[in-house]
Amino acid sequence: MIKVAKFGGSSVADAEQFRKVKSIVGSDPERRFVVVSASGRRFPQDNKVTDLLLLVNAHIEYHVDCTALLSDIQARYQDIADELELSYPVAERFGEFAAQVKGFSPEYVVSRGEWFTGQLMAEYLDLPFVDAAEVIVFHHDGSVDMERTAMRLRDRATRLGSFLLPGFYGATVDGSIKLFQRGGGDITGAILARCLDAGVYENWTDVSGFLAADPRVVDHPRSIHRITYDEMRELSYMGASVLQEEAIFPVRETNIPIQIKNTNDPDAKGTIIRETAEEHVKEHLITGIAGKRDFMAIHVQRAHISNDVGYLRRALSVFEKYGVSVEHVPTGVDSFGVVVNGADVKDSIYSIVNELQHELEPDSINVVDSLALISVVGRNMSRRAGTSGRIFGCLGEAGINIRMITQSSQEISIIMGVNNADFERAIQCIYDRFVDGEMVEMPQLAQ
Missing domain, CATH: 3.40.1160.10 (Acetylglutamate kinase-like)
Incomplete structure (x- = not known):
């Protein structure tokens, strides 16, 4: 080999x-x-x-x-x-x-x-x-x-x-x-x-591979021994990166695993980036948790939005005009939110809101700043019913208000918005309850 x-x-x-x-x-x-x-x-x-x-x-x-x-x-x-x-x-x-x-x-x-x-x-x-x-x-x-x-x-x-x-x-x-x-x-x-x-x-x-949480937030977080390419992308996007993200594409296309190892501790197991797992091996329910502070959400509400074709496109075109990258777009029946990095709009937020008012004629626009996004990532979460509800319940018990929720279409990540002030406490709460211990047995090869 x-x-x-x-x-x-x-x-x-x-x-x-x-x-x-x-x-x-x-x-x-x-x-x-x-x-x-x-x-x-x-x-x-x-x-x-x-x-x-x-x-x-x-x-x-x-x-x-x-x-x-x-x-x-x-x-x-x-x-x-x-x-x-x-x-x-x-x-x-x-x-x-x-x-x-x-x-x-x-x-x-x-x-x-x-x-x-x-x-x-x-x-x-x-x-x-x-x-x-x-x-x-x-x-x-x-x-x-x-x-x-x-x-x-x-x-x-x-x-x-x-x-x-x-x-x-x-x-x-x-x-x-x-x-x-x-x-x-x-x-x-x-x-x-x-x-x-x-x-x-x-x-x-x-470093000895990926860690399940930021060591600046969680003391001595466990190492992630196996992670899939999609999970790595999710965690890396939120800052948990030890590998240049573009490096995964050449080897992913040919199914070559990537092994992250520590030059200063070569005997450490490290992290392997690979899609498949062995049968009947126990794996963690949640692979890792990562997050960033200082996002901003612009919430737009208008009755019967769903009947107005192109309404969301017109909203997003305003952000495009100002060169602002959109992080997430959580939606409701008569409302939607646009989540952006606060630093990207610090000089243009008032102009953006004015233009949205002119372009969309909404019933209301509400701006929420000092928002932290936390991504809980795990390929095995879909194997255990009620995982998301238990995570939300954990935060509720800790008195942490969830301002926004969105889930990836692949069901490997749940992203929650909390106040900046609750950021570290939310990560610690989820890590202690779910990330550090709970396991799932693999009944068959992972897809």
Whole structure:
């Protein structure tokens, strides 16, 4: 079986982290293909190399001398090479880059973080280095040419048997460097896993997978050992993210599981992102709970809304006009609400309400601010009747008022709106009652 192992910035931050990566890769001969990010923070107040290179671009744009900044970046790589006794000529190669930096595209400059990290790690692991610009092919619109990319990656794999690939970037057919969005190293790893038909895509980071709740709200929440792609998307949307969301799509289409592991605790079980479960295995009723504060709901009421074709479309077009993303649209017989991020409308809410009044001629419009959204996610909730009612009852017993309720069409999440002031108490209440303990036995393979 082929395992693709991707190591994030925290996993390659310094020489000590390099040693951990080598131990992990060397412990399993199936880890023949490695993807690395640029070196990340060594300590909380430190800077990621990618951020420093973005700052280099800003210096160049505003004609500010960036010599000292480039020297700091070079020193990061020189320290790693010296401590690990690597032969890679950091001073010479980085000096060549620094001397010409003003002539490079901003994307090329930023990509050098992964490139230099990859060069050092390839030597340390004794793996061939494959430049992502030679194998990850972008269309000019920024999408990946999967056909060309797969052909090139498979060719390298066949000829080399194993290799190290820097993440986050590739190139168009004419050789222009293109970047993925931030966190794009995860996407690189997923593309490689897909193209090589890997048995598993391992994503090594500084946490032991997904947690069932935010540890800033719940003390020592349990780890989630298995999560489906849809559940991951639901929780990630509410901020519980350890993986770049776009990374799931290349491997999901080919049913390759993703294993989230901790470089600093490699024996921890971690989280596996996979659709199927074993028969008769007990799983938690609720997979996880996540939420965010500071939303706003604009409630519109008018008699016989359902008879007015296009009424809701006209309302949503007002938000579109102001460039505001709509989070949820809970509806009633003669009313509906539009839930938006409060920060998105802080400068335009009065204009939006006035335009809604003009466009819709409603009986009333009511704005509710300081709203927190909490998403309770669980693929097994539909297996146990009355789960939603019990959750609402739990909050009622705690004296927490629910301002809004909506449920996903797939029945894997229930989203509730509560006052900002009740946010942490609501999460703790639901976690204590449902998330931490209640189990469901799998009578058959999950769909």
